[in-house]
Amino acid sequence: MRPKDLIVVVDDGSKDHSYxxxxxxxxxxxxxxxxxxxxxxxxxxxEYAKKMGCKYVVTFDADGQHCAEDIERxxxxxxxxxxxxxxxxxxxxRAENIPTLKKxxxxxxxxxxxxxxxxxxxxxxNGFRAINIAKFPDFSITQNRMSHASEIIDLxxxxxxxxxxxxxxxxxxxxxxxxxxxxxNSVNIIVEYILAKVIK
Amino acid sequence: xxxIKIFLIVVLSVxxxxxxxxxxxxxxxxxxxxxxxxxxxxxxxxxxxxxxxxHFFGIGRGVDLIIYLAIAILSLIVAVLYAxxxxxxxxxxxxxxxxxxxxxxxxx
Numbered sequence: 001m002r003p004k005d006l007i008v009v010v011d012d013g014s015k016d017h018s019y020x021x022x023x024x025x026x027x028x029x030x031x032x033x034x035x036x037x038x039x040x041x042x043x044x045x046x047e048y049a050k051k052m053g054c055k056y057v058v059t060f061d062a063d064g065q066h067c068a069e070d071i072e073r074x075x076x077x078x079x080x081x082x083x084x085x086x087x088x089x090x091x092x093x094r095a096e097n098i099p100t101l102k103k104x105x106x107x108x109x110x111x112x113x114x115x116x117x118x119x120x121x122x123x124x125x126n127g128f129r130a131i132n133i134a135k136f137p138d139f140s141i142t143q144n145r146m147s148h149a150s151e152i153i154d155l156x157x158x159x160x161x162x163x164x165x166x167x168x169x170x171x172x173x174x175x176x177x178x179x180x181x182x183x184x185n186s187v188n189i190i191v192e193y194i195l196a197k198v199i200k
Numbered sequence: 201x202x203x204i205k206i207f208l209i210v211v212l213s214v215x216x217x218x219x220x221x222x223x224x225x226x227x228x229x230x231x232x233x234x235x236x237x238x239x240x241x242x243x244x245x246x247x248x249x250x251x252x253x254x255h256f257f258g259i260g261r262g263v264d265l266i267i268y269l270a271i272a273i274l275s276l277i278v279a280v281l282y283a284x285x286x287x288x289x290x291x292x293x294x295x296x297x298x299x300x301x302x303x304x305x306x307x308x
Contacts, residue, residue: 010300021307023305023307024307025307025308026306026307026308027306027307028304028305028306029304029305029306029307030298030300030301030303030304031300031303032297033296033300034292034296034298036292036293036296040296040297042301043297044297044301047297048300048301048304049303051301118218136212142290144289144293
């Protein structure tokens with residue numbers, strides 16, 4: 001951990017002991033009193049970071065599939081102002097134990113996203129991102145549940161952010177696979193996404 | 201026939217009372233609810249009228265007309281309620297987020 005970093009953990013209304021267990025030294029711990037969804041938890045963390053005067057935000061999936069060692073490389077790109085948002089792509093880097101079906105599925109998702117938005121990414125649904133929020137105070141997620149990944153791509157387009165993809169290591173452990181969303185959920189994501197477009 | 205009419209009028213009246221006296225309506229909305237109530241009560245008492253209206257629109261029976269209208273109106277209500285649920289959800293998100301940020305604690 002680097003000295004000036006601020007670690008924000010958002011407990012999205014867990015009913016188990018997650019809140020107490022996440023209280024490690026140096027962690028800024030926030031809690032949703034009711035469960036809202038991953039998108040909402042991300043936005044709470046981002047808003048808190050803005051309030052604390054942070055310049056960059058790095059989002060991290062909580063299931064242990066990302067590596068903290070990758071953070072420095074990502075933030076370095078923002079610091080050098082080569083991009084405004086850096087996204088992790090598991091297809092550029094080493095993806096350990098990625099299930100074959102999931103691999104092709106994610107590639108199709110990236111293709112659909114490219115056709116719909118014109119933003120060209122190889123891995124659209126990856127939770128590891130570094131964002132320059134000091135430059136883009138309007139960067140906020142309104143989709144509470146899983147469609148926030150598509151919403152972020154919309155944001156990239158709307159706010160005209162310069163984006164870059166970097167490889168990062170993803171570890172598919174048994175735990176992260178059990179925690180990950182099932183692929184059938186993509187149907188829900190598409191419906192949510194379309195509804196959000198229709199009903200503003 | 202008379203029993204079903206009494207039953208329908210009672211159900212309609214209960215719904216009417218619930219809707220018309222909930223305080224969230226503007227005057228013109230309440231007026232239209234009242235007129236709608238009178239119109240429906242009239243149709244229940246004199247079902248033959250519905251047949252004439254249906255004929256005018258080229259539909260066989262009055263009951264069919266009412267079923268078509270009911271489906272259309274119910275669908276509209278579902279859409280309106282869905283939008284309301286979304287608005288409430290947004291408000292809840294705001295409140296929960298505000299509480300989370302206010303009560304943030306730094307662990308040591």
